[in-house]
Amino acid sequence: MKPDDLHGIIASFETQEHLLAAARAARDAGFSPLDAYAPHPVEELTEALGHRRSRLPYFMFLGGLLGGVGGYFMQWYASVVDYPIDIGGRPLHSWPAFIPPTFELTVLGAAVTGFFGVFIASRLPKPYHPVFNLAEFSRASQDRYFLCIEAADADFQPENARRFLESQQALTVTAVPK
Known part of the structure; x- marks a missing residue:
C-alpha cells in the first residue's frame, strides 16, 4: 500500500x-x-x-461579552433613543432594570459560542x-x-x-x- x-x-x-x-x-x-x-x-x-490547550474558552468569553454588550445596548437604544417614554418622572436610562436581561444575554452568548465552537473545533459531524x-x-x-x-x-x-x-x-x- x-x-x-x-x-x-x-x-x-x-x-x-x-x-x-x-x-x-x-x-x-x-x-x-x-x-x-x-x-x-x-x-x-x-x-x-x-x-x-483549546482556545475555546477565550472565544466563549468574547461571545459572552458580545452578548452582554449587545443586550445592554439594545435595551438602552430602545428606551432612550428609539421609543422614550416618560413615566412618573423616572429617568429614561434606568440601568438597574437592564441588568437581568444583560446577564441572561451574556450567558446565552457564551453558551451558543461554546456549543458551535465545540462542533467546529471537533470538525463534527463526521x-x-x-x-x-x-x-x-x-x-x-x-x-x-x-x-x-x-x-x-x-x-x-x-x-x-x-x-x-x-x-x-x-x-x-x-x-x-x-
Missing part, C-alpha cells in the same frame, strides 16, 4: 498505561499527528499526545472516519486502547511507524487505508 493511500498506522494496546507510554514515546520520537482511542476517558492522554473500517476497532468501546500515527505529515514513513509501534508492546499493528 502506498503512503498516499494510507490514513495512518494504528496499534492496539491492552492497558491504558501501555497506551500512555506509547503516546509519550511517539511524541518524543517526533511522530505527528497522533490520535488515540480508549473505551473511557484517560486524563493524561491529551498531554501525552502533545495536544495544546459520519465517516477511516479507522471505523478496521474489524478490531469495535473493541475501542469495550476493552482495547488504540494509538494511530497519522500519515498527514510529509515525512511519514509507514515502515518506521510500524516498527516503532511494534516496539511499544502493541498487541496488533495495522495499516489504516483512506
Whole structure:
C-alpha cells in the first residue's frame, strides 16, 4: 500500500498505561499527528499526545461579552433613543432594570459560542472516519486502547511507524487505508 493511500498506522494496546507510554514515546520520537482511542476517558492522554490547550474558552468569553454588550445596548437604544417614554418622572436610562436581561444575554452568548465552537473545533459531524473500517476497532468501546500515527505529515514513513509501534508492546499493528 502506498503512503498516499494510507490514513495512518494504528496499534492496539491492552492497558491504558501501555497506551500512555506509547503516546509519550511517539511524541518524543517526533511522530505527528497522533490520535488515540480508549473505551473511557484517560486524563493524561491529551498531554501525552502533545495536544495544546483549546482556545475555546477565550472565544466563549468574547461571545459572552458580545452578548452582554449587545443586550445592554439594545435595551438602552430602545428606551432612550428609539421609543422614550416618560413615566412618573423616572429617568429614561434606568440601568438597574437592564441588568437581568444583560446577564441572561451574556450567558446565552457564551453558551451558543461554546456549543458551535465545540462542533467546529471537533470538525463534527463526521459520519465517516477511516479507522471505523478496521474489524478490531469495535473493541475501542469495550476493552482495547488504540494509538494511530497519522500519515498527514510529509515525512511519514509507514515502515518506521510500524516498527516503532511494534516496539511499544502493541498487541496488533495495522495499516489504516483512506
